[in-house]
Amino acid sequence: MVVALTFGSAPGKSMAIVGPPSQTLAAIAKANGRILASNDYFTIARSDDAGFVARLYAAGALLVLDAEQAGGCSGLPLSLRATRSARSAAG
Numbered sequence: 047m048v049v050a051l052t053f054g055s056a057p058g059k060s061m062a063i064v065g066p067p068s069q070t071l072a073a074i075a076k077a078n079g080r081i082l083a084s085n086d087y088f089t090i091a092r093s094d095d096a097g098f099v100a101r102l103y104a105a106g107a108l109l110v111l112d113a114e115q116a117g118g119c120s121g122l123p124l125s126l127r128a129t130r131s132a133r134s135a136a137g
Contacts, residue, residue, distance in 0.1 A: 076105035
């Protein structure tokens with residue numbers, strides 16, 4: 047259900063593309079997206095054009111999720127946000 051909802055995402059929304067970096071970066075480039083952040087597990091990207099999610103899948107993306115829903119405003123997974131919050135609180 048969550049995956050189906052990403053197809054209706056508004057242009058300009060940040061998307062989390064899950065998969066190997068080489069595959070996700072190539073899909074984003076083919077889909078005319080902008081890379082915002084990347085790590086070994088997912089890449090956050092955005093496009094102001096409609097149909098970005100469909101173009102990502104057509105370009106070979108394995109899984110595309112709304113970055114805000116997947117990891118909050120930062121686009122980070124909950125586990126990483128908790129780690130960063132704990133580090134910030136510790137000083």
